[in-house]
Every structure is written in C-alpha cells, then in structure tokens.
Amino acid sequence: MNDYEGLTTEEIIDDIFTRAFVMMLGVQRPSEEVLTRFTSWCKMQSSKSGMAVTEDFVLAQIPLFI
Numbered sequence: 001m002n003d004y005e006g007l008t009t010e011e012i013i014d015d016i017f018t019r020a021f022v023m024m025l026g027v028q029r030p031s032e033e034v035l036t037r038f039t040s041w042c043k044m045q046s047s048k049s050g051m052a053v054t055e056d057f058v059l060a061q062i063p064l065f066i
Helices: 009-024 032-049 055-065
Strands: none
Touching: 009 032, 009 055, 032 055
C-alpha cells in the first residue's frame, strides 16, 4: 500500500487508476476524459457511502464504473 499523505483526492485516484490499468492489467491507461469522469464517480460514491477514498475503495469502484 502506498503512502498518500499530502496528496489531493484527485491525485490519489489518478495514481491508483493508472497503476490498476498499467501495472495490474498491463494495458494502456484510458483517456484523460475517462479519468476525469472516474474521479467524479469516485468522489460521488465516497460522499454517498461516507467511505474514505482509499486504495481499496478506488479499486473496487473500477468495475462498478465500467
């Protein structure tokens, strides 16, 4: 698990999103437009659920977003 102290929510989501596609799936990261929409999705889901934006939370949101 990475140390995300000092990063914004957007930076945390970007980092995890990029690692999920490039490092875990071995594919190119989706476009910046998709990242922007995914970031909004994560922030909305976090707000609705009251859960913090963590690595596990963001990874769990990817299949729900797709």
